[in-house]
Amino acid sequence: MSAITELSKLKGGRRPLDPRERKAARRDNKAALVFLLPWLLGLVVITAGPMIASFYLSFTDYNLLEDPNWVGLENYLRMLTDDRLHQSLRVTLTYVVVGVPLQLVVALFIAVVLNRGMRGLSFYRSVFYLPSLLGGSVAIAILWRQIFGTTGLVNQVLGLLGIEGMGWISSPDTALGTIILLHVWTFGSPMIIFLAGLRQIPTMYYEAAAVDGATKAKQFWRITMPMLTPIIFFNIVLQTIGAFQSFTQAFIISGGIGGPSDSTLFYTMYLYNTGFKDFEMGYASAMAWLLVLIVGALTAVNFIASKYWVYYDD
Template sequence: MSALGELSRLKKGAKGERTQNKAAFVFLAPWLLGLLAITIGPMLISLYLSFTDYNLIQSPNWIGLDNFTRMLHDTRLMNSLRVTFTYVIVGVPLQLGLALFIAMVLDRGMRGLAFYRSVFYLPSLLGASVAVAILWKQMFGTTGLVNQVLALVGIQGPGWISNPSTALGSIILLHVWTFGSPMIIFLAGLRQIPVMYYEAAEVDGANKWQRFWKITMPLLSPIVFFNLVLQIIGAFQSFTQAFIVSGGTGGPADSTMFFTLYLYQKGFGQFDMGYASAMAWVLLLMVGALTAINFFASRFWVFYDD
């Protein structure tokens, strides 16, 4: 009887486990369908279209690697790469530097910390929105708020957005202004550094600069690496700011022609979907390669305190 009872118990347990598995699949089904229909499916279709000549009207015509070889001779695409890399190389370090500075100021424990933290985080929520991009365009226009403030001290400001030498800088400034998200992450990381390290270093005579480079940065390096990877990926995907500020043209003189904006123009302006799909995959490969390089380089400067 004991053997039969044990066998019956095992059968009931197996049946209950199968029931739980079915319930899990039912709850996961919407996510799996979304993954296939919204992510994997369109990616596979765009991969196929990248090897075709497709204009949204006629059927795709297979042309092999022609779209990719065209890129090597596309001067506007090369300029868009230059603009995008300038935006990333200049904007991301400035944004992270400002975020770390503000986080260290807030980490001192001032009154109303929750309020200041919310205020500084707010631009990150609104930075990529159309409304903020329009506001930024108005502020840096010829008669915008920036030039009005400069006029109060007798300075005649240029048209920041309409000047090829300053238009990209204005968008980079908008990117730097959205430092709230990495600031919150930095602040959380700073709160995890034991105070005893700073106390011991102060007893040994280390000044603030030495404590920053010898304690804060090594222990915060995993957080810096995390923010760096996320912000580089996000910067390469920037589109709304350049589209709104330049009116969708990438001007003046293609000075704000981001890679994503040029991709949009090719795909939805000229209906060259095959070429746009190839550009999208080139962007994916670039971001993937840079992320891999960052992970490899992190071995030499990221310190994990066990």
């Protein structure tokens, strides 16, 4: 080995590759590209391509049948005076602000109970996770509509208690609440994440606190909650994004119109109806990009605020 090569190695450099090594490196790169090709095609065809197309269409008047007609910022200015869009934003924000915290509270409670080491933990963990798998399905939405219908299970139980039931789905005051309750019922996914986080908290902290005379309640608020804040933050971000995208439950329960009186008119439902029922795809594309901006802004706010309450045990 030459002195120059030795000197380059001492300085942290890399020795030049011989022809056989260069050929092997090129072969490895080609193999990597072959394995990455399906993902790259999916990114371009399924994600990046439609996003670029929708961004262009958001500046056009497009009815799916004729060529797009460029209208500039007209679609975005229209949003300022669209009362139904404002109503859909209010409904969706209410759903997110109320539903996400309630779901996370229930998920954390169940995770704490399961973390106590009960028998058949894997069975209960699977059972409690099932709602997250089924909650977004059409079948569960139909079942939910039947349960809260005028002659549904809820009113039948109230009748046994001597309480007169009501049309929970048909009343503007309670229709959104039934959908929020369905969202809370799908607590399985954050519950599993909370349970994994609880398992990572060192037991020595609880042992030291018990020696100092700390009660279970103090141990929960002074040890469990601070150590779990990264998991809480992760679940808040994940569930908030998912809640803004909710569509199936409200669409099925309300019959696809967001009734009664637009009380369940989710933003995604209004976007869908605008694009595929009213054939205003240009305006619907602008609405989609507004949703991207809202979700992105709230996610950024969550990340900025996290430095004030999220504790990382470094």
